[in-house]
Amino acid sequence: ETGVTQSPTHLIKTRGQQVTLRCSSQSGHNTVSWYQQALGQGPQFIFQYYREEENGRGNFPPRFSGLQFPNYSSELNVNALELDDSALYLCASSLASGNPKEAFFGQGTRLTVV
């Protein structure tokens, strides 16, 4: 068990709706990274938050936004959902050191857009 929890585990939304996914970091970790894993694909980097500030972004449109709270938990918000947003969304909690041994993934939230 990694100590990183994501909620909800599964979610079904309708095209055009908005969704908020949550990630609770491992204690002491100040960095959260979000990934989208479409079916049959590897995880794709969405963005990273470090101490409540966005610290890098992948090739995702602005309707993907995030937030990191003072306790370092995080939210991923997606507006105007599209069918192609259906995927497993993973968050990874870490220290800013960049050592992958110190980065732990949650189990993911599976989002289905219908």
Added chain:
Amino acid sequence: DQQVKQNSPSLSVQEGRISILNCDYTNSMFDYFLWYKKYPAEGPTFLISISSIKDKNEDGRFTVFLNKSAKHLSLHIVPSQPGDSAVYFCAASGASGTYKYIFGTGTRLKVLA
């Protein structure tokens, strides 16, 4: 454009034998490479990494080889065990101090008892 490619979607190996998982990349700016393992209903877990200044890194049964001229890396698992059955992702980044990884599409390894 897939910058990190794993061309074998699946691989089956007998228990005790060697498993070799391959990964190719196109971006010569990548200088740090990782392998992750993923079981169903779990997040990926870090397995082993290698920086571009090395051509081999070993950790127990797991060895990663990097061929920079061919832009190719491979993960060797010896001996393979049934518990190694999982999806393996290779990933790359432009620096060791970042989590902004580019992942491949994964290879599903099945180790047969």
